[in-house]
Amino acid sequence: MKSITKQKPFDEVEMLIEKFNRIYLIGCGTCATMTKTGGINEVRDLKKALQSRGKLITGCIVIPTACDEMTAEMVKENEKAVQDAQCIIVMACALGVQRVNSSWPKPVIPALDTLFIGMEESPGQFFEACDQCGQCILGETAGICPLTACHKGLLNGPCGGTNNGKCEVDPEKDCAFTLIYERLKEQDRLDLLRKYHPPKNYHVMPRPKRTVLLLERGS
Amino acid sequence: MTTRFRQALNSGKFVITSEIGPPKGTNLEKMYQHIDLLKDKVDALNVTDHQSSVMRFPSMGGCLAVLENGGEPVLQMTCRDRNRIALQGDLLLAYSKGIKNVLCLTGDAVPVGDHRAAKGIFDLDSVQLLHLIRRLEGGTDFGGNELLGSVEFCTGATVTPEAIPLEPQLFKFEKKVDAGAEFFQTQAVYDLEKFTGFMQYARQFPVKILAGIVLLSSARMARYMTAHVPGINVPQNLIDELAQAPKGGALQKGIEIAGRMIATLKKESICDGVHIMAINREEAVPDILVAAGLPV
Structure with a gap:
């Protein structure tokens, strides 16, 4: 499973951070790296672009998997640079954005649009599965x-x-x-x-979807 | 209860239907003129439902106008813009107002129309919509709740006899028959040989088939439809015929071609009738009927 993203137009990102001058940048080492939307190179490029517009980048990091629970730890390890920033730009899918958002009280700004959950057919070709x-x-x-x-x-x-x-x-x-x-x-x-298929139940699990895994099997 | 249209379908006569495309806006003058022109010349008048996903005056409003003027309307109902709750509500409204023929369609995709960013609903598909109508007729809604006063409709559907590949279309056609479709108004037919083959297959089912006749107004339009409209294939000889028409005479030639096809379908009893679609040229329909040798 891959979260397929595309970069937002730079103008849109600029508009979203209009009021912020000091920014911390987060990329993702998994899906966004594979789609070349939020890996090391893209984080570096965005950093340069923002600096050229007079923004101060207090720090940046590419988290191995931005959506998992380790993200909170990574943010904590870089507390000083994050603390220094007025907002965090996240170059990951919406899962990564929301993970960062739940681990830090400051404004979190997405730099990517999440398109779909997909599979890679051939290098660089993804489809919604x-x-x-x-x-x-x-x-x-x-x-x-x-x-x-x-x-x-x-x-x-x-x-x-x-x-x-x-x-x-x-x-x-x-x-x-x-x-x-x-x-x-x-x-x-x-x-x-x-075979006739009756109309689908669009509320097998009504939104907001949540589930609790049974981690231990009963005897 | 039976509708005038159902009576016509079951009368054994060669049934003629046509359609009204409502305007984009509230000036209904032309729509009323078309209704007035056609209502007594055909057995029923379909009213399109935001055809090609282009927002217009609604099908229900057009059907009410047909009724007001003494015509027999067929409500075209797509699943594109309404979920099952809205579809049922509209069916209750239609029935209560005397609109009792429904053509069940899935609907065109939203991005082919003029509101490309709109959400396509497709909560149901055409087969499920047919089932829904039969359920309402049984006195309960799709949630299983009892209705205070039910409905009864003459229901129809569409089929594309020239689709490639054809077999999946035929499976769906049979699902529509099983779901209670009484009549079919087909996608445009130009290749009568192919259509005759389809009819040999379709004859085994207890449904009435009206061949779709789309008026060709020029060689350019015929080429465009062949290239861009799924399931439409205008044979080269017809395109040549239109191209060879004298200057300004292509529409007349198109009317002649449509009339000729209808006459053949009727004479050879190939199908049960025709559905004439003279998209944006409703005023040409009487000429087509004359060209087909039908009483006007």
Whole structure:
């Protein structure tokens, strides 16, 4: 699982930090490094850009995995530089931003937009694989998720916009139901495409979603 | 209860429907003119539901205007803009006002329209919407709660007989039949040979099929539709025919082509009727009927 991000336009970041002159910068060594949006190089570039606009960078760090609980410790270890800053810019996905936000009382500013939870198909190519709907139907759809692979998230087959195996929204995109159809055909399981799927329960777990893991098995 | 349209469908006659595209705005003059022009020439008039995801005067409002003028409306209802709560509410409203024919559609994708940043709802799809209507007719809503006064609709759906690949479309067509669709108004048909093949398959189901006839207004439009509109493939001979029309005569040629196709479909009893879509040229529909040799 990877959190896929893109950098916000610099103007937007500048607008968000308009009132702050002393800034601490945090990058992430995992997903944002892989997507080249918040790794060492990108943190360095943003630092330079901000300095050229007269901002003082009190310090910067690339946390191995910004979303995990170690982030609070890392922030503490750099307490002086963080304390010195008026705000923290986080070059990580929204999980990293929220982790920092919960471990430090100062304003936290995201420098990235989080696009989706995705997988890498080939180097640098990512696709959205799961909508985390709480009701997995991959067992009936040849392992291809129509909620994410179909623009409309349809369950009962292709819409009229399907076009030679492509999607009406973007001719570069595959029609999910053509993929599902071809795969099921290969598997000799086309009967699955004839099955009626009733409307989804969009509140398998109502928002805000939370869960408590059972860490110990009962006897 | 039966609707005038359902009676026409079951009468054995060759059924003619057409459609009204409501305006973007509140000046309804032209829409009323079109309704007035067509209401007595067709068995029912569909009213489109923000067609191509372009915001317009709503389908429900257009259907009320058709009723006011003594016409028989078909409410086009997409799942794009409403969740299951809003869809049910609108169905209750439609029924209470006398709108009793519904065409169930999934709806075009939001980004093809003029509000590209809007949220596409798609809480239900077209098959689920058909099921929902049958559930309401049984006296309960989709949550299983009893209705105080229920509904009864003549329901229809669409199918794309020229989609590639075709088989997944046919599976969905059968799901729509199972869900209670009584009639189908197809996506545009131009290749009668292919369509006849589809009809040989479709005849095994107890539903009425109206072939979609989209008026071609020029060779350019025909080429554009073939290149950009999914499921539409205008054969080269028709494009050539339009291109060879005398200057200013392409629309007339398009009317002639549409009329010829309708006449063939009727004469050879290929399907149960036609649904004429003269997008933005509703005033050409009577000419198409004349060209088809149908009474106007």
